[in-house]
Amino acid sequence: MSGDIITPQTTATSEQGRATGAADRGTTLAPSRAARELGLKRSEFDLAVHLGRVRTVPDEGGGGRRVPRDEIERIRTGHGSSALRESVRAVGTTAGAAVMEVTGARFNRLARLGLLVPVHFYLNRYRAVVWLYLSDELRQFAADEKNAALLKGRTPQGLRDQLGEGLDLRPRNWRGRRLGLLLRQADHPWARAAAVASLLDATDVSDVVTDPYERSHLRRFRPMPAAHGSPGSPAAQLAEEIMTAGDPDEIEWLRSDLAHAVAAARGQHPAPRPVPRGMPTAPRGRNPVLPETEPRPPETEQPAPRETERNRRRSGLFGRLWRRDS
Template sequence: MAAVRTVEETLGMERARQELELDLGEFEVALQLAELRTVPTGPGRRKVPYAEVERLRAEEAFPQALRRRVAVVGSVDGSELIGISRDRFAKLARGGLISPVRWYANRYRAVVWLYLADDVRRFARDHPGLLTGRLPADLREALAEGEDHRARSWRARRAAGFLRQAADAWGEAAVWAELLGPEATAQTVPDLYERTYLRRLRPGFPPGGIGSYAVREVVEATVLADHPDEIAAARARLTEALHRARAERAAPHPELPPAPPGGPAPTVTQASAQAPDPGHDPDRDPDRDRRGWRRLLRRR
């Protein structure tokens, strides 16, 4: 007998994907586009309400209609879809007129961008004048100067999706911290424990599947903000979100050390400044380590 589910029940991501008859890539796009709602179940963990799965399964022409909404195309298929050359399609994308929804790194460590097929069709329908003839002068000039908006457009789209899912202001701040990366975040958030809490809440900016050939530098160059305007905007949004988050509740801190005799009690900021380096072992004896290495070398 099949189990009876309630509307309050939630499903794990893999189970929800199977119920919706989507492959992994299609399911990731569905989550990113908020085709189905998810709920937080812990730091960095989410599940799908069963009612959301039921809603999508009840749609007409399921699962074909859902698959059509989350279908992606590369530059070759995208250009064929709207009847233009691949070179023209790439120029429109680099100019920021068509925003990618996913990406992966190929065996040559080059980023391959993927676009929502519905976005490509909509662009062709709304901008028929850009499909033929010379491109606008300002777009040609920007492309000649090396402008490429694809990574920035993807990051903005990804951040918007995560912000829709953020449970509170701390969750919003974690999205901007993830976009900025550790170094830029440390300049904006001096408190060690706040940065640790933001790392716990970070949503992750995964690509659409980077394969075994991708290297860390390729990933970081794609997922971290790199344009000065983008970085400045992310820092401002992080500062604003933190202001609201701190008003709601403080980030988790260990117990503060006792006040010295006759002195004021240490503040949270002081405790953060005195916090040990997570990679430092206070019980480690460096002299003992060096003696051990010398003994090992003598034996060899």
């Protein structure tokens, strides 16, 4: 190994923190247990967390996020589990059109125009993207008198032109919703930066975060996306396209946000890096042993050239969508 990473010393304080974290597990529940206590399917519970309707906290023991017991009681003594279940009921195009009392074709047009925001997606066995929407939000949209002209009669010419040019804002709107979830759950400056970076491809992240040690640290906090097929499969590649920003203005906006988030994280908690050769050391067991050779950056991979990577993305299914500022 070419160098040692500077890490916090193991002290009585950190041992006490671990003990406290272990004790905290007694006042929190694993997601599967919390879902059972609330009488929800796991998919319903996960969506409630996604929407911020069930509060979670990080597991100090490193086992993912957990649900405080008092959060379970808050839901039970409030509107109750049945109300929570109804608030997260997600429907596809056919059921959504029935909720709004419109045809499936009109429903799809409204969704592609970005007027109906998907809350989730999955790939069916034919690798077709199935978008899901909150039933509550669809009812609210249909009940709003300002939307009456969109639900009946001919779609305005300007909107028809946009649809004819391939406009489909469903992936972008879903990404915006996902970013909101990730930022709500981020409990560390680098986690907030990683949430933004998770919607950009590696080329854009490398352009913005030029320090290899910061990129390596950023990857430690990168949220794990939901699996869609085996790695490298057509289904996984399609899901990756949906989860990666594709519109030029969206990319630039995220790049700017990433630069600001990394600057803020750097100011609060600089990324760890190898100890320079010759720096005095503390006794073994308290600090890392110093390297005998000059440290090297943690990365060896070379990101694909920007245009090559962008052209690859644009040739995909969602890369052919009409681009516009919004």
